[in-house]
Amino acid sequence: MAEFEEVSRKSKLHPKPTGLKLQYGTAGFRTTAKHLDHVMFRMGLLAVLRSKKTRSTIGVMVTASHNPEDDNGVKLIDPMGEMVALTWEEYASQLANAEQEELLHSLNDIVKKETIDMSQEARVIVGRDTRPSSESLSRAVFDGVQCLGSHFHDYGLVTTPQLHYMVYCQNTQGSATLEDYYKKHSQAFLHLTKNAPVHANAQRRLLVDGANGIGALKLRELEAFLQKQLLVALFNDGSTGKLNHLCGADYVKVQQKPPQGIQMEVGERCCSFDGDADRIVYYYTNSDGHFHLLDGDKIATLISTFLKELITEAGLDLQVAAVQTAYANGSSTRFLEDTMKMTVVCTKTGVKHLHHAAQKFDVGVYFEANGHGTVLFSRAAEEQIHQLAKSPDITNEKKHAIQLLDNTVNLINQTVGDALSDMLLIEAVLAVRGMGVQDWDAMYTDLPNRQLKVKVADRRVISTTDAERRVVSPAGLQEAIDKLVAKYQQARSFVRPSGTEDVVRIYAEADTQESADALAHEVSLAVYNLAGGVGEEPKPLKL
Numbered sequence: 001m002a003e004f005e006e007v008s009r010k011s012k013l014h015p016k017p018t019g020l021k022l023q024y025g026t027a028g029f030r031t032t033a034k035h036l037d038h039v040m041f042r043m044g045l046l047a048v049l050r051s052k053k054t055r056s057t058i059g060v061m062v063t064a065s066h067n068p069e070d071d072n073g074v075k076l077i078d079p080m081g082e083m084v085a086l087t088w089e090e091y092a093s094q095l096a097n098a099e100q101e102e103l104l105h106s107l108n109d110i111v112k113k114e115t116i117d118m119s120q121e122a123r124v125i126v127g128r129d130t131r132p133s134s135e136s137l138s139r140a141v142f143d144g145v146q147c148l149g150s151h152f153h154d155y156g157l158v159t160t161p162q163l164h165y166m167v168y169c170q171n172t173q174g175s176a177t178l179e180d181y182y183k184k185h186s187q188a189f190l191h192l193t194k195n196a197p198v199h200a201n202a203q204r205r206l207l208v209d210g211a212n213g214i215g216a217l218k219l220r221e222l223e224a225f226l227q228k229q230l231l232v233a234l235f236n237d238g239s240t241g242k243l244n245h246l247c248g249a250d251y252v253k254v255q256q257k258p259p260q261g262i263q264m265e266v267g268e269r270c271c272s273f274d275g276d277a278d279r280i281v282y283y284y285t286n287s288d289g290h291f292h293l294l295d296g297d298k299i300a301t302l303i304s305t306f307l308k309e310l311i312t313e314a315g316l317d318l319q320v321a322a323v324q325t326a327y328a329n330g331s332s333t334r335f336l337e338d339t340m341k342m343t344v345v346c347t348k349t350g351v352k353h354l355h356h357a358a359q360k361f362d363v364g365v366y367f368e369a370n371g372h373g374t375v376l377f378s379r380a381a382e383e384q385i386h387q388l389a390k391s392p393d394i395t396n397e398k399k400h401a402i403q404l405l406d407n408t409v410n411l412i413n414q415t416v417g418d419a420l421s422d423m424l425l426i427e428a429v430l431a432v433r434g435m436g437v438q439d440w441d442a443m444y445t446d447l448p449n450r451q452l453k454v455k456v457a458d459r460r461v462i463s464t465t466d467a468e469r470r471v472v473s474p475a476g477l478q479e480a481i482d483k484l485v486a487k488y489q490q491a492r493s494f495v496r497p498s499g500t501e502d503v504v505r506i507y508a509e510a511d512t513q514e515s516a517d518a519l520a521h522e523v524s525l526a527v528y529n530l531a532g533g534v535g536e537e538p539k540p541l542k543l
């Protein structure tokens, strides 16, 4: 095709290392930054095709989220701000893996399969995180877009959820600025909190660990819109430390300890973002120095309880459901089902699965235990809420509830989990309900748990079923896990191959930390022995 002449020329400037194979994984491509230039160029090309196909603006985000600073990655964003459709993930892998001389063929193949009208206009928007490699990698994306004769707009440094939101706005309102994003979310926050009770616990400042990343920069920008209604003390703002190094949401969740670089007093409310600010976890230490983590499960519980109460108070008939993965703490599932009488759905790991499951309800609250999540309102539910909020003839009590609910809808970034918007929502709920972080923590007590990783020769030998909660192959592994679990009280364990790292993940929970650690270790030995472990045999954990 004539359109591809320029691609042929330019692609030589972005050569693919021969033989390198990459997969569009759970959250896009992710690997060491030096292997990604050709991938970025090609994702620029693919974004143009996707834009032509959908006749909409498509987003390309350059980030590797919580990975180390030297890694990078790229995620594609579909027209309504959601993650790119599954078939296009496959095209992405196909295009990224085509050897240099196969590139045009591969491109043509996608054009044919998708019957793309190449004369259709395309528009691509691009954003990036603060990694040193991100700027030049985003230039490779621009090159890809331009050599198919298309336009791009560079949003520069933005969080992943901000770019998702920009894509959504471009395709619904025709324009989008970061200022719109800050105004919309901060106004909803201010409306929600303006009449909140003055409560000693809720008044204190919030300590934020910015993971030395983009979230820190963008929090500073957001702060200017908050009229001092939220006092933020920002740590790990990127001025000295390394991105995600000994800090950030992933570190805090997996290590179950505070990040370095934060100065927290007993009982102070703290939170951590991850490297692209699409995850958040909260924590505090109590007077005996004990660290308390309030992860995605606790966040989901706080938010769904709040929404459910407001919906009831407003007299609306809307079903609130929670969507979790197997990593959700068993106590949270029990609390939601038994105490809150809510429908709880369990999906496979990866937010796209949770997002799709949440779309099936009037109000779907979805969170991964690691702190990535948001709330989805069906179009009809949102419409009902907005209409009732405008209605003049309702009681004062209902009016109060519906206005809170209406502002809550406006505060939520429904396109994807968003650390900034989730943070404002949590802060608003705590303020409105006059709750401190300990009150929130006391809603239920987490079962002690442990996550481990085991390296095996080929993690694909492990296949799972029942939303990854049971192993199908290799033979005997599930039976071994069942036997080990039966030795402990309130125990649960499962294993699955990671979608982002070359490891098998082990999860265990039980009535005590000792039991959870012992179970996790025994299950990792079973994996090592039955699924082709490599390297040293897993050792017991030292407490």
Ligand SMILES: CC(=O)N[C@H]1[C@@H](OP(=O)(O)O)O[C@H](CO)[C@@H](O)[C@@H]1O
Pocket: 026, 027, 065, 327, 349, 350, 351, 368, 370, 372, 497, 498, 499, 500, 501, 505
């Ligand atoms: C246990 C865990 O936290 N897994 C993470 C991790 O996936 P794995 O497939 O487990 O590597 O990265 C995903 C992308 O960020 C995230 O969606 C998921 O929750």
Ligand SMILES: [Mg+2]
Pocket: 065, 066, 274, 275, 276, 277, 278, 279
């Ligand atoms: Mg992230």
